[in-house]
Amino acid sequence: MVDSLSELMIILNRTYKEGNVFKKVVKQIPEVEAAKIGEISKRISKAKQTVFEATAHLDRQVWQETKTSAQQGRIAAEATRKTAHDIRARVIDLQQETSEGHDKLSSQVDQFRSQMVDAADQMGDQLAQTKRQITKDGEERKQFEAGLQRLVDALPASIHEQLQSALYQFVADAIVQRQLFALPSNIISPNSPPLPLVQYAQVLSESDIINLLQTPDPIGDADRILRKESLMSDEALGYATLLRQKRQFKEWLSSDWPSLVLVDGCSRGESVGRTSPMSFFTASFASTLIRAETGIVLQFFCGHHIDPQKENSGPKGLLRSIISQLILYPKSYNLSLNFVDQGLYDAVAASNTEALCYFFEKLFWQIQPDTIIYVLIDSVSDFESDLHDYGERMDRVLILFQTLIGQVLQGFAAGPKLKLFMTSPNRSHRLIYRVDQAKESIRLNAAALGDISRSGERSLREIRRARSPLSYIM
Structure with a gap:
């Protein structure tokens, strides 16, 4: 239709004069124009017919879709009404069940309240009866004590003194036995390895354990370190003065409670071979x-036992050494080895870290309470490497010491006071990273040596004369 309108406009334009003046009305349209107008009229009629048919088809389609939607709406409305009816019926049933349950629960509550009242009455009766029984027992005890006192008064003075002395001796022996040979059940380490209970035919002696451990003499290591004093500079010995001025060290040394301290000497440049200023200080x-x-x-000097090819090197050598020292340390009593069975013996012989920790812990709790146990470990950084599992084993050793410190410090068990000193x-x-860096860590550095006063220099000279940098501390 648009094309037809365009052609009609062209024909109409040809009927104009130049200068926008209409031509005179032509009596007869040219045949060509008449043919075009007739063709255009047919095209317009055909287009009208097409539009009419399309409109009629669209009307029928819209009516069909409307009818279908209305039918579906009626079906959905019917389903909704049915669902609402079902829900209403269920709500009515639920209300009825709730009402019945409430009535039943109220009845049970009333019954329970009645039972509680009866139980309270019974408990009151039992309490009154118990009170009467206690009063009666107290009177009987007083009568017994009075009769016993009359019997004691009737005995000769010598027999009375003998009986009293025997009773005191019996109680004292029982206390000593319990403190020395009984490990409290509430302080057994949760990390202790489960060991088979295959007991030896006869109890092992201390010499058997010492021969099994075969550790070097730590006193010999200390003597070799002290003999290198003359090879050390005044700056190296000055670290002792720096350390004794540190608040953490003073508190650790003077405290009556279990504690630990880790000293970073930062003095490897002042070392003489494997002997550092911290080694000399520790010895x-x-x-x-x-x-x-x-x-x-x-005591143990890690820097002298780092060879993995040797049996007594690394953290396992440290544990074997302190166990031997604890057994051999002069005491007025011997440590019991009744806890050693075949499994533990074999594990210690194989230098199993868990077994060695367990062995030391069992010996530790046999030491008399309030005894101070100093554990001095020098050059612990030599055992922090991941090679040969040194780092993990040293972690386990530190955990052992921290556990023993914590159990006594927190009052979980009565035992000796462990004071751990590591350099x-x-x-x-x-x-x-396993210690409290604010309270348990000390760091020394060479720059601080310049702050030592003249009295500190005089102390250095006294150190060389006294041979021990702590002679003025103790």
């Missing part, structure tokens, strides 16, 4: 403590 400190007889002193010529890179 001197151990010597001073032993002379003072303030407690049990156990490192370099900076610790593993154990430092």
